[in-house]
Amino acid sequence: MNVFDSLxxxxxxxxxxxxxxxxxxxxxxxxxxxxxxxLGAGRGLQxxxxxxxxxxxxxSIRIYGGKTTIDYKGLPRGRSIRYENEDYEQIRSNIEHVxxxxxxxxxxxxxxxxxxxxxxxxxxxxxxxxxxxxxxxVLSAGRYINENDLTERRKVAVVGAKVVExxxxxxxxxxxxxxxxGISYQVVGVFTDDGSQDEEETVYLPITTAQLVYAExxxxxxxxxxxxxxTYQQSKESEQQVRxxxxxxxxFSPNDQRAARIYNNLDEYKKVTDLFYWVRVFVAVVGVGTVxxxxxxxxxxxxxxxxxxxxxxxxxxxxxxxxxxxxxxIVLESVIVTVIAGYIGLIxxxxxxxLLKATVPENxxxxxxxxxxxxxxxxTLLVIVSGTLAGYLPARRAAxxxxxxxxxxx
Amino acid sequence: xxxxxxIAKSYAMGEHQVRALVGTDLFIGAxxxxxxxxxxxxxxxxxxxxxxxxxxxxxxxxxxxxxLIANLSAxxxxxxxxxxxxxxxxxxxxxxxxxxxxxxxLPLYYQNVSRRKRHKIAMEYLERVGLADRATHKPxxxxxGQSQRVAIARALITQPALLLAxxxxxxxxxxxxxxxxxxxxxxxxxxxxVVLVTHEREIAEQTQRIIQLRDGDIIxxxxx
Numbered sequence: 195m196n197v198f199d200s201l202x203x204x205x206x207x208x209x210x211x212x213x214x215x216x217x218x219x220x221x222x223x224x225x226x227x228x229x230x231x232x233l234g235a236g237r238g239l240q241x242x243x244x245x246x247x248x249x250x251x252x253x254s255i256r257i258y259g260g261k262t263t264i265d266y267k268g269l270p271r272g273r274s275i276r277y278e279n280e281d282y283e284q285i286r287s288n289i290e291h292v293x294x295x296x297x298x299x300x301x302x303x304x305x306x307x308x309x310x311x312x313x314x315x316x317x318x319x320x321x322x323x324x325x326x327x328x329x330x331x332v333l334s335a336g337r338y339i340n341e342n343d344l345t346e347r348r349k350v351a352v353v354g355a356k357v358v359e360x361x362x363x364x365x366x367x368x369x370x371x372x373x374x375x376g377i378s379y380q381v382v383g384v385f386t387d388d389g390s391q392d393e394e395e396t397v398y399l400p401i402t403t404a405q406l407v408y409a410e411x412x413x414x415x416x417x418x419x420x421x422x423x424x425t426y427q428q429s430k431e432s433e434q435q436v437r438x439x440x441x442x443x444x445x446f447s448p449n450d451q452r453a454a455r456i457y458n459n460l461d462e463y464k465k466v467t468d469l470f471y472w473v474r475v476f477v478a479v480v481g482v483g484t485v486x487x488x489x490x491x492x493x494x495x496x497x498x499x500x501x502x503x504x505x506x507x508x509x510x511x512x513x514x515x516x517x518x519x520x521x522x523x524i525v526l527e528s529v530i531v532t533v534i535a536g537y538i539g540l541i542x543x544x545x546x547x548x549l550l551k552a553t554v555p556e557n558x559x560x561x562x563x564x565x566x567x568x569x570x571x572x573x574t575l576l577v578i579v580s581g582t583l584a585g586y587l588p589a590r591r592a593a594x595x596x597x598x599x600x601x602x603x604x
Numbered sequence: 605x606x607x608x609x610x611i612a613k614s615y616a617m618g619e620h621q622v623r624a625l626v627g628t629d630l631f632i633g634a635x636x637x638x639x640x641x642x643x644x645x646x647x648x649x650x651x652x653x654x655x656x657x658x659x660x661x662x663x664x665x666x667x668x669x670x671x672l673i674a675n676l677s678a679x680x681x682x683x684x685x686x687x688x689x690x691x692x693x694x695x696x697x698x699x700x701x702x703x704x705x706x707x708x709x710l711p712l713y714y715q716n717v718s719r720r721k722r723h724k725i726a727m728e729y730l731e732r733v734g735l736a737d738r739a740t741h742k743p744x745x746x747x748x749g750q751s752q753r754v755a756i757a758r759a760l761i762t763q764p765a766l767l768l769a770x771x772x773x774x775x776x777x778x779x780x781x782x783x784x785x786x787x788x789x790x791x792x793x794x795x796x797x798v799v800l801v802t803h804e805r806e807i808a809e810q811t812q813r814i815i816q817l818r819d820g821d822i823i824x825x826x827x828x
Contacts, residue, residue: 198719199713199719202719203713206701206702207701235811272680320630340667376638381612390639410827505697508697509697509699510699510710510714511682512685512691512697513685513691513710513711513714513758514682514683514686514687514714514715514762515682515714516678516679516682516683516714517678517679517682518679519714584693597658598653598658598659601693601697
């Protein structure tokens, strides 16, 4: 059968029943509109949260000391686990997926920092050069701690912007000497940190210098490393390797979670992405439900349409319409209604999402609400399939109409 | 043209079996103009439905234009109706949202004739029934007589072997009925076999042969 002819027949039938057609179109269009809008909004929420994670090193693993809670190899529980330079070296060279790595040595007690007559207490940390990346520190002047500082145990310091603010009348501290607990260091760099304001009240020293000055030449308080492009699974494996390595070196049970406390940032990240996965599933279920409601409405309308056109269908069959041609006519009509409605819904929801993207400023709750090509293709398939289903049963009913009965004078 | 042998048909009406046709034999030659007469319940509608392949007999054989009509699928029955048979009904049965022209052209739609060509042919048939100037009118804008002439044009457009009419003048006044009958006579004069069902003696008498049905059987077959 000529497609153009069929389309003409259908458009004629749809025009004859304008109200009914418009109602059917609105129901399906609304369903698709809500589905796509919800999916886009869900994506926007996820983008917003992921934006927050970008401030920290998402893929970092932090290792703290602890106390054993399991008796192991004749050793009692309650032993303190502490780290040394050799632990750092072992992790750096033997653990898979280590990308950037740094240890920390905290200078404890009241650490008074003095410049000229000004003095104040700040956090003092000895670190490795990679610490710059791990903390996402932003240098605003000078340089960071480097390898030469470590090997030569130089007395240099990188200070936060708040430290400069407190100690220096003029903000030009590079090359100046500051005193920390009475020992002089040269300021070689100044940094800011978007992630946290408190960070800017910190002074960084080369870790070897700090260990030497405070007479603990091998002691480390904490270690942090990133896993580069490793997957979540790989990062969990890497984490497990570290636990086993440290358990072996320190003689504690590898199952003792409290002996070495290891925090994998990807765990948090994964929790959030998992949450949003389920949000999307939920949204899709609700949205598809809405679309199905629309499809049922179309099907219902087609049933009424067939009942109303019973006589017409009887006439058509009497003058030679095959059951197949009647089925095709009704199914095609249903598909055309749902596809047109679907695209009205799709285009208006995409338009609204674009409008939101253009007008709502970047914020942590909603960022770049969008749907991808997959959604567009899926929606297209959804409306075609559901239109066919919606039309099929009414069409079968229409095809089975007995012309003798349909043509009885009423 | 038409050969019926021992055609029987019964219906279930509630708990009763109603025997509409009890074993009817009938031969109608090509070019005949026949009226089937009978009271309501005589089986004349059933006979017409069987002739029109809208219904199938319980037993017996029906041969139409040399084709044995038996065990047809719904699809093949539709094809036969489309090619061999033209229908005219008491209540016209035009499709109300289509123009007169589109109504006439519809049978050709089911023969995959292009829209332009079938409109051209439909226009010729409208002219033949004298309604070329009503081509764009909807059925609701036509009088009863005009509607029936449109229906006749629609029945003729496929050039069927057999024209079946069920009480074609039943809904019309006498004068309009006369016009319709004269149209049937013209069609028949050009060689088409015409079978019409009527309960009116005056109408039946305008044909060449009257077949009287009662209780599902032919009781009289008179040639005029």
